[in-house]
Amino acid sequence: MTIRVVIIDDEPLARLAVKTRLAQRGGFTLVGEFGDGDSAFDGIAALRPELVFVDVEMPGRTGLEVLAALPAAQRPMAILLTAYDGFALQAFDLAAIDYLLKPVDDERMDEALDRAQQAFPYRGQGRTTAPAVPAVQTFSVRVGARTVLVPVAEVERIEADGDYATLHANGKTWLVRERLHTLALQLDPRQFHRVHRSSIVRLDMIAELRALTNRDALLRLRDGSVLRASRTYMPALAEALQQFNKKSA
Amino acid sequence: MKVETPLLVPVLAALPVCACMAILGLPAFTHQHGAAFRSLYFLACLAWLMPLALLQRAMWRREWPWLRMALVLLSATYAMSLLNAVLGQRLAISLGLETDYRWAELVEGLDGCWLALIAFCAVHAVAGYYLSLQRMRLHLAQAQAAARDAELRALRLQVNPHFLFNSLNAISALVAAQSNREANRMLACVSDFLRATLAHDGRHEHALAEELALLDAYLEIEKARLGERLRLTMKAGPDVLDAVVPYLMLQPLVENAIRHGIAPLAAPGRLDIRVERQDARLLVEVHNDGLQPAHVGSGIGLANVRERLRHLYGDDQQVEAGWGEDGRFGVRIAMPLRAVEAAA
Numbered sequence: 001m002t003i004r005v006v007i008i009d010d011e012p013l014a015r016l017a018v019k020t021r022l023a024q025r026g027g028f029t030l031v032g033e034f035g036d037g038d039s040a041f042d043g044i045a046a047l048r049p050e051l052v053f054v055d056v057e058m059p060g061r062t063g064l065e066v067l068a069a070l071p072a073a074q075r076p077m078a079i080l081l082t083a084y085d086g087f088a089l090q091a092f093d094l095a096a097i098d099y100l101l102k103p104v105d106d107e108r109m110d111e112a113l114d115r116a117q118q119a120f121p122y123r124g125q126g127r128t129t130a131p132a133v134p135a136v137q138t139f140s141v142r143v144g145a146r147t148v149l150v151p152v153a154e155v156e157r158i159e160a161d162g163d164y165a166t167l168h169a170n171g172k173t174w175l176v177r178e179r180l181h182t183l184a185l186q187l188d189p190r191q192f193h194r195v196h197r198s199s200i201v202r203l204d205m206i207a208e209l210r211a212l213t214n215r216d217a218l219l220r221l222r223d224g225s226v227l228r229a230s231r232t233y234m235p236a237l238a239e240a241l242q243q244f245n246k247k248s249a
Numbered sequence: 250m251k252v253e254t255p256l257l258v259p260v261l262a263a264l265p266v267c268a269c270m271a272i273l274g275l276p277a278f279t280h281q282h283g284a285a286f287r288s289l290y291f292l293a294c295l296a297w298l299m300p301l302a303l304l305q306r307a308m309w310r311r312e313w314p315w316l317r318m319a320l321v322l323l324s325a326t327y328a329m330s331l332l333n334a335v336l337g338q339r340l341a342i343s344l345g346l347e348t349d350y351r352w353a354e355l356v357e358g359l360d361g362c363w364l365a366l367i368a369f370c371a372v373h374a375v376a377g378y379y380l381s382l383q384r385m386r387l388h389l390a391q392a393q394a395a396a397r398d399a400e401l402r403a404l405r406l407q408v409n410p411h412f413l414f415n416s417l418n419a420i421s422a423l424v425a426a427q428s429n430r431e432a433n434r435m436l437a438c439v440s441d442f443l444r445a446t447l448a449h450d451g452r453h454e455h456a457l458a459e460e461l462a463l464l465d466a467y468l469e470i471e472k473a474r475l476g477e478r479l480r481l482t483m484k485a486g487p488d489v490l491d492a493v494v495p496y497l498m499l500q501p502l503v504e505n506a507i508r509h510g511i512a513p514l515a516a517p518g519r520l521d522i523r524v525e526r527q528d529a530r531l532l533v534e535v536h537n538d539g540l541q542p543a544h545v546g547s548g549i550g551l552a553n554v555r556e557r558l559r560h561l562y563g564d565d566q567q568v569e570a571g572w573g574e575d576g577r578f579g580v581r582i583a584m585p586l587r588a589v590e591a592a593a
């Protein structure tokens with residue numbers, strides 16, 4: 001069963017970018033495209049798509065206004081697109097499942113589409129809940145002719161490295177031949193969290209979190225490493241940290 | 250004294266002199282005609298103050314030497330005192346105390362008036378000199394600040410475009426090679442970096458956390474470019490993320506390390522960035538692998554950083570750069586540790 005998608009953006013090339021990515025993945029059917037807020041509102045009401053990609057800044061009604069104007073029951077899953085701004089909090093209030101900064105790279109787009117597919121069966125039950133994919137206990141890493149098993153519990157963070165990923169565990173690094181977003185799906189979301197396009201951290205490794213003026217944040221881990229947390233992940237990260245602290249308190 | 254002092258200065262300078270004359274004159278009021286004479290001298294002196302002040306200011310404007318000014322003022326005040334004495338004799342005649350002017354006694358008892366006028370000139374000169382000195386200092390400080398600001402701005406601008414065009418060139422190469430995914434990833438990274446620099450409000454300094462985030466955004470581009478060949482660690486000690494550092498201080502150093510150190514290497518190279526506190530100092534270290542060049546040169550990036558640190562912190566900072574015994578290039582910066590204001 002495919003997810004029916006509508007794309008709303010006033011720039012044709014921006015719509016093309018989303019369309020091309022959708023076409024490369026199975027499971028999604030494009031049912032409509034709109035170039036402004038007003039026609040998008042009518043279009044969503046008529047087509048009843050399950051997922052919309054919405055540009056935030058548009059002539060007429062903004063993307064957020066379009067979503068807010070729809071009755072909650074009719075509101076499709078939304079992935080917001082924006083070039084330069086700070087709408088994350090409002091976006092999460094409208095239960096948008098993701099929020100992307102343009103230009104969007106493939107990694108980030110794939111993750112957004114993963115989220116949509118995970119959330120799809122649970123639609124209408126409020127916020128997206130974690131899918132029941134069993135979390136893995138070890139990663140097997142090939143080093144030359146050997147295969148090394150790295151226990152997930154020892155992994156401190158994972159970094160994207162092109163189409164591969166680097167595991168950081170006990171001061172050592174291991175190259176895994178998998179992309180970051182596929183690894184993310186195999187991890188327990190209560191312990192690990194995506195903080196950036198290119199990194200996942202274990203929550204108990206975070207020693208300092210400092211908010212930045214552009215709404216991103218800088219994390220300092222217990223081993224002194226510093227890395228950025230993107231604003232598009234901040235609300236979810238804050239929630240996860242809260243849950244984590246409750247659990248460990 | 251080129252700077253004009255306001256007209257309020259002679260008025261203020263006259264106040265203490267007038268007050269002294271009034272107090273010294275008080276005992277004379279018990280004598281029969283004392284009050285009349287004292288009042289006359291007082292008013293006469295007061296009347297002289299205005300032309301005297303104007304004369305003094307005119308000489309300042311022409312920038313006469315001090316000695317000449319002193320001589321002119323001494324003779325002018327002496328002449329004024331003589332005229333006061335003539336007025337005194339005139340009063341005596343009209344009161345019937347004297348019958349005629351006694352020119353021989355004219356130069357006696359001039360001291361009261363003359364000293365008062367000299368005192369006024371002295372107070373006026375000191376006040377005027379002090380004020381103009383203050384103003385000159387202020388102007389000088391303002392001019393220096395403006396020059397420093399302009400220079401810092403120029404130094405900062407050297408950083409950005411250079412890097413931007415290099416990245417665009419790399420993306421262009423990826424597109425030409427039809428590496429679409431990589432080209433897209435690079436574009437997203439460059440956008441991240443631009444977003445971060447655009448969020449900057451033009452201050453010359455910001456928090457270390459902001460600087461490291463900016464550096465991380467930059468490094469992501471270099472990681473995309475170099476892939477496996479760049480082995481990176483970026484570490485910070487506790488309680489330094491709020492420390493104030495110059496805007497874009499690390500990026501040119503790291504760009505140097507990669508461009509001149511790691512990029513020319515055939516094997517993967519390590520780049521280690523470390524920031525920590527040492528008492529009241531902030532230590533920033535960048536070490537990288539590289540091939541020691543035949544000629545010694547530290548590049549524009551390092552010179553730029555040195556200049557900006559010198560501008561911002563004067564002698565309270567040290568930059569050391571060079572090849573270590575381990576065969577790696579290192580830059581070590583020590584600067585004052587200061588936290589950003591909580592309101593920021």
